Amino acid sequence: IGIYDDDLEIITLDRGEFDAAVNSGELWFVNFYSPRCSHCHELAPTWREFAKEMDGVIRIGAVNCGDNRMLCRIKGINSYPSLYVFKTGMQPVKYYGDRSKESLKNFAMQYVTSTVTELWAGNFVNAIETSFASGVGWLITFCAERGDCLSYQTRLKLAGMLEGLVNVGWMDCGTQGELCDNLDISSSTTAYFPPGATINNKEKGGVLFINSLDAREIYQEVMQHLPDFEIISAASLEDRLAHHRWLLFFQFGESDKSNVQEFKKLKFLLKDEHIQVGKFDCLSSPTICNKLYVYQPCLAVFKGKGTGDYEIHHGKKILYDIVGFAKESVNSHVITLGPQNFPDKEKEPWLVDFFAPWCPPCRALLPELRKASKHLYGQLKFGTLDCTVHEGLCNMVSCR
Incomplete structure (x- = not known):
């Protein structure tokens, strides 16, 4: 069991989400620790107090190196606890000071660039x-x-x-x-x-x-x-999605109010990728949502080519995870497949990921698939098929 698994202000990161988190554009201060190390347990009460005080200013993270040996090795962690500041466009900075809350705060605030x-x-x-x-x-x-x-x-x-x-x-x-x-x-x-x-x-x-x-x-x-996201009308949806990249929240009537305030940061965090953020109410046009196989509240990235090229987010409904997904998705060449575009008669080679959103290894593969689609662009096409939605297609190719 990890030391910080139950802490609300401290985000425990694993290998699959680490890069997306620290590249989200937010400032992160991460504690790499081992559950077997006594110094790590000694630091825990201070790290918790520090996290509560800095909540919202910077992201406070933790990586359990007992569960994520490979990640810690890649990051060059050879002693515990190791504390590092991460920010997009900046080399990670190791903290060497004493482990008092005040010293940690003074160190972290040096990297808060807002004025x-x-x-x-x-x-x-x-x-x-x-x-x-x-x-x-x-x-x-x-x-x-x-x-x-x-x-x-x-x-x-x-x-x-x-x-x-x-x-x-x-x-x-x-x-x-x-x-x-x-x-x-x-x-x-x-x-x-x-x-x-x-x-x-x-x-x-x-x-x-x-x-x-x-x-x-x-x-x-x-x-x-602060104003909420714009609600896109059914009449203008296709045109808006054809001229711009969008991150859309699909809702059915009233949206879930939890996390909504925090999500208002998305516009700023996705500005450099030229991604607009909006909402679409499926009750206003069930036909559109049915065509996209959207049957419950979710969010999806549309890549600027209308409703034909999009990806649904299957990760955690947390700000950094959504930002990471949106940035990866708009720059990748992964297509969401269904009966209308399934490549069973195409001459070009395709790599199709038949997956189920409830399956953790399936979710962990999706970011890797996006990376591969960029490296092999022009040689191989990439698609995903959700077997919980398209059971018939998955059975057809014996995927269960």
């Missing part, structure tokens, strides 16, 4: 207008003589948690008295200004005033305030 802007009369209007024009709002804490504003550490944490979604700033009303008066701010306060909010002392249309001083609570309040 907190000090706002004043000279930059306020331009900063707000530029940000609003690109559809990004501001979370601003105003520090006055009376009341409490957010601490430096809390501001920095929120900038990390809301990176790409909301800008974080602060204003010193002691030196910017006139500006704070114009904004009708007389005591310390924190507010979220969504794009297009009116900012003057007469009215503050759409502005969300926040009473909490806790980073996690503020993050949740702001995330709830």
Whole structure:
């Protein structure tokens, strides 16, 4: 049994999901450990406290090298516990400091690249207008003589948690008295200004005033305030999917609200891959979902060629797993097969993976198949067939 298997804030990674996680664009701090090592058990209470404090700012991971010897060998782990920071585009960095929560926090925060802007009369209007024009709002804490504003550490944490979604700033009303008066701010306060909010002392249309001083609570309040994904209509679906790459959430009526706030980060994390994110309600057009063999809530990547070229996500419904899947899928050449496109009469060679989504080895093979489809592009075609949906086709080729 792994040390961190039951911890909510610590994500236990195995070989199949490690690369997708650390390449998701988020910042990861990973603890490589062995269940037999006494120092690993000694570190565990501190690692848990550290994970709770940093939750949302960076991803805290753990790899059980007892179960994942090959992964730990590939990563050059030769002593336990070994702690490494991972970020896309950066070499992994090993932590050599002492194992106190404070030291771990100081080390990790060096790699949080998001910034907190000090706002004043000279930059306020331009900063707000530029940000609003690109559809990004501001979370601003105003520090006055009376009341409490957010601490430096809390501001920095929120900038990390809301990176790409909301800008974080602060204003010193002691030196910017006139500006704070114009904004009708007389005591310390924190507010979220969504794009297009009116900012003057007469009215503050759409502005969300926040009473909490806790980073996690503020993050949740702001995330709830951010707009949900666009719902694509049945009439425009084919056209939209033919002109752009999409990650689509298929739902049947009301969507599941768990994880929904966290998923709002997908737009930012998939921006570099030019993947748009939206929703489609199968109750609005059962015909379309039946044609795609979608019978329950799921998410799928469409590769910019209409409804013909897509892949359904069969992994964990967690942010990093979805990001990894979407990035892999849009760049691979794996086709989802069904009766309409099954290659039984084609002259070209095909490698078809007959699989069942409930089978762990089948799920583990899918990322490898995507990699192979890139290496062998032009020589071999790749497809997947879900035997839980297309039982007849699987029986035809004796796959049970």
